[in-house]
Amino acid sequence: MATDVKFESLSPSEWFRRNKELAGFANPSRALYQAVRELIENALDATETFGIHPFIKAYIKYAERDNWLSIYVEDNGIGIPKDEIPNVFGRVFYSSKYKVKQHRGIFGLGAKMVILYAQSTTNKPITVISAQQGSDKVYRFDIMIDTLRNEPLIKYQEEWDNKYKWHGTAVHVVMEGDWLKAKHRVEEYIKRVAMVAPYAEIHVKEPDGAVIDIERVTLTLPIPPKEGLPHPKSVDIEAVKQLISRNGDSPVSEFMVENFDGVGEETAMNFLQSIGIDPGRNIKELNTDEITHLVTKMREYNEWRRPRADWLSPVGTELLEQGIRKTLEPEAVFATTRKPSSYSGNPFIVEAAVAWGGKIEPSDRPIIYRFANKVPLLYDEGNDVVRHVVDEVDWSLYKVKFPAPLVVVVHICSTKIPYASAGKEAIADVPEIESEVRLAIREVARRLRVYLSRKEKEKEAMMRYAMFTMFSREVASSIASILGIKEDQVLNKLKKVISRKIKYLEAIEEVEGDGEQQQQQGQA
Ligand SMILES: Nc1ncnc2c1ncn2[C@@H]1O[C@H](COP(=O)(O)OP(=O)(O)OP(=O)(O)O)[C@@H](O)[C@H]1O
Structure with a gap:
């Protein structure tokens, strides 16, 4: 007799309710950190991406029970349309960010995980208050999620006149959390966002009364990212089938030019002829085998233009250096923004910086600050491509001897960050990204070496000067008595000779040092 096995299907929200840890909500301290992070990321996406200077308030307080915390995050962003509020907060995999565009958010999951965690631990709905720019009304919704149906449950709804022309979104949630364990991570996260x-x-109030006030140091915003088209190397068969069913009623060549990045008319013609598909045929007429053939060859073809990266929004060398100076207060900082590159048809840019000395505490290996699409990554460093690259670097080539006060900052921006998991904490080892990270780190490390060698030489010169002047009084006194002149007169002359000689020696060493450096650059 056959064994009686029962089969069932799970809705996405029920699945994530059961597997919270995969989205970063593993325990009360991690969940608290993750909730603050998801809400602040949404706030930043709703402001900076649309050219608005972010002004974010985050208030964390203890709630009715010892292990309950109330989190309130408010932004001055673009707001959410009234009819979309229930879905964006109450339906897993509902997002405005499923586009070829650089966002902090990508999955359409973060805010929903905050609600799922809250309702599973305190049985309380989330409150969302929002108004779009220019809206006459402000809307409030209290929402829970019907996990079996993956649908929003509206528990309360209200609207009022927007007297102060406010725009933005405020979210309030009460959930289980462990503030004492999360405090350090939350503070570190805020510091790294800055x-x-x-x-x-950004203004943060903590349950114990502490306040973090991050003031802006510049009004310059990075150029906002723009929406792009998929690159032929980045698509799969299913994606092309979807494009055909949405936009496909044109000759294949036209379809390719209009729907993909990096494809001009001539390139489309050459490509289609090279794979034996008539460019004039209507794309709708291609059968399953022909579509499979087309997509396989699209991914292999190497004559497409590189994916456009002017859609991306890096931080920029100047802003990155400013941000690092403000938060770490180092003695020196060197940053670079690399030229755009791509992996599997997705454009990306790597930025790196090294900060040295000042208020940075010496440590046994470089302290790493990782960012992806301007999101600080705090957990899972061991699995991240940046850690692997930094560990490979022979820092002695750059005159760094550990313990050393060295911070390495790496930011990767892309229309598709290859995260290793839904918790968005580590970037997978993609060879193209790895190589760009390596080149970026070497570039800034070389500038650090020049700085450190200059410092070393200055120090040596000071030591020499101190040593020579120590003996000069004795020498001056002997010369003065032999020649019968004043000791001070001889001493002044001697000091001038010493400093002239030291400068001369320094100049020689600098020329020699540059030669040595060039040799080392070859090796590094
Ligand atoms: N503060 C906000 N202001 C404006 N829109 C918001 C805000 N918070 C959420 N949204 C909207 O809700 C959508 C869903 O947010 P959610 O956090 O669930 O996912 P996401 O940000 O798209 O992706 P991810 O899961 O990677 O964070 C967003 O795409 C955005 O359109």
Whole structure:
């Protein structure tokens, strides 16, 4: 007799309710950190991406029970349309960010995980208050999620006149959390956000009364990212089938030019002829085998233009240096923004910086600050491509001897960050990204070496000067008595000779040092 096995299907929200840890909500301290992070990321996406200077308030307080915390995050962003509020907060995999565009958010999951965690631990709905720019009304919704149906449950709804022309979104949630364990991570997260967003103003109130006030240091915003088209190397068969069913009623060549990045008319013609598909045929007429053939060859073809990266929004060398100076207060900082590159048809840009000395505490290996699309990554460093690259670097080539006060900052921005998991904490080892990270780190490390060698030489010169002047009084006194002149006169002359000689020696060493450096650059 056959064994009686029962089969069932799970809705996405029920699945994530059961597997919270995969989205970063593993325990009360991690969940608290993750909730603050998801809400602040949404606030930044709703402001900076649309050219608004972010002004974010985040208030964390203890709630009715010892292990319950109330989190309130408010932004001055673009707001959410009234009819969309229930869905964006109450339906897993509902998002405005499923586009070829650089966002902090990508999955359409973060806000929903906050609600799922809250309702599973305190049985309380989330409150969302929002108004779009120019809206006459402000809307409030209290929402829970019907996890079996993956649908929003509206528990309360209200609207009022927007007297003060406010726009933005405020979210309030009560959930289980462990503030004492999460405190350090939350504070570190805020500090790191400020590092790559020196144009943001963020006010945080903590349950114990502490306040973090991040003032903006500049009004310059990075150029906002723009929406792009998929690159032929980045698509799969299913994606092309979807494009055909949405936009496909044209000759294949036209379809390719209009729907993909990096495809001009001539390239489309050459490509289609090279794979034996008539460019004039209507795309709708291609059968399953022909579509499979087309997509396989699209991914292999190497003559497409590189994916456009002017859609991306890096922080920029100047803002990055400003942010690092403000948050770490180092003695020196060197940053670079690399030229755009791509992996599997997705454009990306790597930025890196090294900060040295000042208020940075010496440590046994470089302290790493990782960012992806301007999101600080705090957990899972061991699995991240940046850690792997930094560990490979032979820092002695750059005159760094550990313990050393060295911070390495790496920011990767892309229309598709290859995260290793839904918790968005580590970037997978993609060879193209790895190589760009390596080149970026070497570039800034070389500038650090020049700085450190100059410092070393200055120090040596000072030591020499101190040593020579120590003996000069004795020498001056002997010369003065032999020649019968004043000791001070001889001493002044001697000091001038010493400093002239030291400068001469320094100049020689600098020329020699440059030669040595060039040799080392070859090796590094
Ligand atoms: N503060 C906000 N202001 C404006 N829109 C918001 C805000 N918070 C959420 N949204 C909207 O809700 C959508 C869903 O947010 P959610 O956090 O669930 O996912 P996401 O940000 O798209 O992706 P991810 O899961 O990677 O964070 C967003 O795409 C955005 O359109």
